[in-house]
Amino acid sequence: MKALAARRQDRRAPIVLLLLALLLTGGLYAVLAPTSAGAATVKADASDIANGEKLFQANCATCHGPSAAGTESGPSLIGVGAAAVDFQVGTGRMPAQMNGPQIQEKPVQFEQEQINELAAYVASLGEGPAIPTAEMVDPTLGDAANGMSIFRTNCAMCHNAVGAGGALSQGKFAPKLWDTTPTHIYEAMLTGPQSMPVFNDANITPEEKRDVIAFIDQQGGASPGGLTLGALGPVSEGLWAWVVGLGLLIGAAVWIGAKSS
Amino acid sequence: MTTTSSPSPVEKIAAGTADYLDQRTGIGTAVKVFARKIFPDHWSFLLGEIALYSFISILISGVFLTLFFVPSMNEVVYDGPWESLQGAHMSEAFASTLRLSFEVRGGLLMRQIHHWSALIFMAAIVTHMMRVFFTGAFRKPREVNWVVGFTLLILGLAAGFSGYSLPDDVLSGNGLRITDGVVRAIPIIGSYTSYFLFGGEFPGEVLIPRLFTVHILLVPALILALIGLHLFFVVLHKHTQYPGSGRTNKNVVGYPLFPIYVAKAGGYFFIVFGVIALMAATMTINPVWNYGPYDPSPVSAGAQPDWYMLFLEGSLRLMPGFAEVVIGQYTIPLNVIIPAMVVPGILFTGLALYPFIEAFATDDHKEHHVLDRPRNRPFRTAFGVSLLTAFFILVLAGSNDLIATHFHLSINDITWTFRALIFLGPWFAFWITKRICLGLQRKDRELVLHGHETGRIVRFANGEYIEVHKPLNQHERWLRVQHDNLRPVEIEPAEDSRGVRRKGYRLDRMRQRLSQTFYEDRIEPVTPAELVAAHSHGAHDSISGADHGPAELAGAGSSTAAVGGGQHLIDPQDETAPDGRNH
Numbered sequence: 001m002k003a004l005a006a007r008r009q010d011r012r013a014p015i016v017l018l019l020l021a022l023l024l025t026g027g028l029y030a031v032l033a034p035t036s037a038g039a040a041t042v043k044a045d046a047s048d049i050a051n052g053e054k055l056f057q058a059n060c061a062t063c064h065g066p067s068a069a070g071t072e073s074g075p076s077l078i079g080v081g082a083a084a085v086d087f088q089v090g091t092g093r094m095p096a097q098m099n100g101p102q103i104q105e106k107p108v109q110f111e112q113e114q115i116n117e118l119a120a121y122v123a124s125l126g127e128g129p130a131i132p133t134a135e136m137v138d139p140t141l142g143d144a145a146n147g148m149s150i151f152r153t154n155c156a157m158c159h160n161a162v163g164a165g166g167a168l169s170q171g172k173f174a175p176k177l178w179d180t181t182p183t184h185i186y187e188a189m190l191t192g193p194q195s196m197p198v199f200n201d202a203n204i205t206p207e208e209k210r211d212v213i214a215f216i217d218q219q220g221g222a223s224p225g226g227l228t229l230g231a232l233g234p235v236s237e238g239l240w241a242w243v244v245g246l247g248l249l250i251g252a253a254v255w256i257g258a259k260s261s
Numbered sequence: 262m263t264t265t266s267s268p269s270p271v272e273k274i275a276a277g278t279a280d281y282l283d284q285r286t287g288i289g290t291a292v293k294v295f296a297r298k299i300f301p302d303h304w305s306f307l308l309g310e311i312a313l314y315s316f317i318s319i320l321i322s323g324v325f326l327t328l329f330f331v332p333s334m335n336e337v338v339y340d341g342p343w344e345s346l347q348g349a350h351m352s353e354a355f356a357s358t359l360r361l362s363f364e365v366r367g368g369l370l371m372r373q374i375h376h377w378s379a380l381i382f383m384a385a386i387v388t389h390m391m392r393v394f395f396t397g398a399f400r401k402p403r404e405v406n407w408v409v410g411f412t413l414l415i416l417g418l419a420a421g422f423s424g425y426s427l428p429d430d431v432l433s434g435n436g437l438r439i440t441d442g443v444v445r446a447i448p449i450i451g452s453y454t455s456y457f458l459f460g461g462e463f464p465g466e467v468l469i470p471r472l473f474t475v476h477i478l479l480v481p482a483l484i485l486a487l488i489g490l491h492l493f494f495v496v497l498h499k500h501t502q503y504p505g506s507g508r509t510n511k512n513v514v515g516y517p518l519f520p521i522y523v524a525k526a527g528g529y530f531f532i533v534f535g536v537i538a539l540m541a542a543t544m545t546i547n548p549v550w551n552y553g554p555y556d557p558s559p560v561s562a563g564a565q566p567d568w569y570m571l572f573l574e575g576s577l578r579l580m581p582g583f584a585e586v587v588i589g590q591y592t593i594p595l596n597v598i599i600p601a602m603v604v605p606g607i608l609f610t611g612l613a614l615y616p617f618i619e620a621f622a623t624d625d626h627k628e629h630h631v632l633d634r635p636r637n638r639p640f641r642t643a644f645g646v647s648l649l650t651a652f653f654i655l656v657l658a659g660s661n662d663l664i665a666t667h668f669h670l671s672i673n674d675i676t677w678t679f680r681a682l683i684f685l686g687p688w689f690a691f692w693i694t695k696r697i698c699l700g701l702q703r704k705d706r707e708l709v710l711h712g713h714e715t716g717r718i719v720r721f722a723n724g725e726y727i728e729v730h731k732p733l734n735q736h737e738r739w740l741r742v743q744h745d746n747l748r749p750v751e752i753e754p755a756e757d758s759r760g761v762r763r764k765g766y767r768l769d770r771m772r773q774r775l776s777q778t779f780y781e782d783r784i785e786p787v788t789p790a791e792l793v794a795a796h797s798h799g800a801h802d803s804i805s806g807a808d809h810g811p812a813e814l815a816g817a818g819s820s821t822a823a824v825g826g827g828q829h830l831i832d833p834q835d836e837t838a839p840d841g842r843n844h
Contacts, residue, residue, distance in 0.1 A: 166562025238568025
């Protein structure tokens with residue numbers, strides 16, 4: 001027994017073991033790690049990229065620089081991916097109208113085809129998250145119950161329990177989510193625009209993202225209890241209790257008091 | 262009740278039953294007394310009834326809810342019709358709330374009736390209290406009833422808070438977490454008290470059953486008992502009445518309870534319940550299915566308590582965090598103690614003790630059954646408005662995130678603005694209200710002395726122009742001169758004639774100082790002498806017509822008991838005057 005142990009105690013054993021462990025970890029990571037969203041990309045052809053570059057030079061280069069490497073007025077776009085472009089331009093946030101606490105949504109400035117070309121150009125500058133496919137964001141394929149539980153722990157602190165929006169510091173805010181398209185919600189989670197944190201695929205998997213979309217898809221409509229009052233919680237309920245409730249009741253009291261006895 | 266010559270069978274049965282009851286309980290006497298009890302008529306006297314009737318709605322809907330609600334924190338897996346919670350782990354309390362909302366027929370409507378009634382109940386209490394405060398209805402002999410009403414306010418808060426937490430959802434759980442934090446902030450005994458309340462570490466497993474007992478037994482029983490006492494005092498003291506001709510501290514001008522007020526009050530119950538039911542049927546309240554089952558980790562944006570607790574939330578939101586003091590290994594969290602205990606302590610103590618403070622400052626031992634017009638009590642009115650202003654600023658501060666998103670403002674700017682306003686706002690409100698009251702009193706004096714402006718300009722033969730004023734009629738005048746002339750109290754000197762220090766001087770001095778704060782700035786009501794003087798020099802006013810003769814004075818010299826201000830202008834004893842109701 002002792003001899004066996006002594007023989008095993010080779011000087012090089014720790015190094016070999018370490019190498020083996022590293023190899024195992026790396027191998028496991030390669031197998032188990034979530035695949036990049038880039039897998040879903042539709043290969044853009046060269047003409048799209050060329051058109052996109054023209055659009056970029058005309059509309060974006062002022063702030064983001066002629067090579068998209070960023071200037072003092074705008075960040076570098078190398079590596080942000082097609083998803084970021086589709087979200088920012090597709091919701092009208094870019095091209096930015098003005099500076100402010102945060103760049104706000106406005107009417108979309110480009111056709112979807114032009115947005116795709118811009119996205120293809122930016123994606124060609126460096127690897128980044130791609131635009132999700134229709135299947136990846138289809139609310140009917142998601143599990144709303146799981147989505148609610150993920151939303152409650154990750155999103156509700158800024159966007160309100162059902163996505164009605166909420167305030168952030170210094171005039172920034174988390175917008176209402178009910179009118180946002182599933183694709184844009186997915187892209188926002190993936191790219192983390194402005195104050196929003198990035199929820200990458202290791203953090204919230206693509207399936208879970210779809211569950212969240214399924215949950216949001218159910219919100220903002222009719223409530224079983226009647227008018228939603230903005231789904232803003234007890235403040236709006238209290239306001240209406242005073243305005244409608246006490247308002248009507250005091251009105252009735254005045255009417256009764258005015259009725260001659 | 263007059264009976265016709267041939268009573269119908271129904272009348273016979275009714276009469277027989279009434280007679281049966283009367284012979285055994287003597288209820289006839291009570292009915293006779295109550296039916297003939299006189300009540301003054303004014304819409305603002307119905308505000309307390311809103312509170313009473315919404316409380317009845319709360320009781321009725323609450324009984325229904327207890328039939329289905331399970332006050333247990335045992336964990337279950339949800340398997341019901343609400344899709345986005347399926348498979349979620351939750352307490353039985355939350356699951357039964359969902360069952361109540363989605364599976365019990367009429368359950369959601371009952372829940373919403375219960376919750377809307379609770380909001381209306383508290384709003385009605387506050388409004389009723391404002392009416393009582395600003396009209397001085399809390400003065401002797403009603404100080405004790407003011408305290409009973411104040412206790413009802415506090416019990417209403419307790420009822421609301423305990424019920425709000427019962428569904429065990431995320432939103433109310435956040436509220437409980439804040440409560441736990443406040444309890445822990447109490448020096449020395451804080452953490453022990455928290456463990457005692459929650460039966461161990463927050464949230465524990467006993468809180469919901471405990472709150473349930475508090476909510477459906479303890480607090481409602483106390484509220485019911487105190488409502489009984491409150492109403493008993495109203496009957497005992499008789500109702501107050503607004504000032505007007507023929508109304509004194511020794512009578513009650515109004516109509517008997519039966520049949521008019523019985524019909525009015527009974528009908529008003531159905532209006533109150535109808536409005537609540539209308540709201541409950543059309544407006545969602547506390548959609549717990551949106552918030553999800555309680556879990557200590559998530560907090561959603563827009564997490565606020567119901568409106569009546571919002572001032573505490575605002576107080577906490579306004580307080581800067583730096584006030585936490587650490588001495589050795591002990592933390593004194595002044596950043597919680599000040600906003601959650603000191604601020605409400607000041608607001609509530611001021612409210613509860615005000616009648617006693619005012620009586621002390623006025624040195625008032627008389628009974629008062631005629632209400633004050635708010636303008637005639639500038640200090641009180643200004644004090645009330647400034648207390649309300651502080652409350653309102655705190656409520657807004659508790660909603661700062663919604664103000665930020667809805668008005669596109671920076672939440673930091675809003676918070677800093679409210680931090681300044683909480684000190685400046687009440688002060689400014691006090692100052693401006695007092696100015697307005699004094700201004701209105703001056704206007705009253707002006708009207709009494711010179712009458713209404715008619716817009717008629719008359720030129721005399723000698724070239725002089727005057728504007729003709731129409732004198733006030735007796736009822737109008739009485740309303741403006743009937744109140745007490747309140748002056749700062751005068752005290753005896755500190756030493757008597759032989760230079761011996763007087764006992765009780767310091768208390769008197771305190772009373773005098775307080776009294777000066779109350780009554781230093783004042784406009785005194787018109788005295789009979791002033792009125793006579795005004796009319797004698799203004800002889801030209803009589804041009805406007807002989808039908809408005811000069812003021813009738815209660816013998817401008819013959820009435821000797823001259824103490825107050827206008828009390829000696831004759832009180833036109835006319836109860837049927839069109840102006841009998843105060844406007």
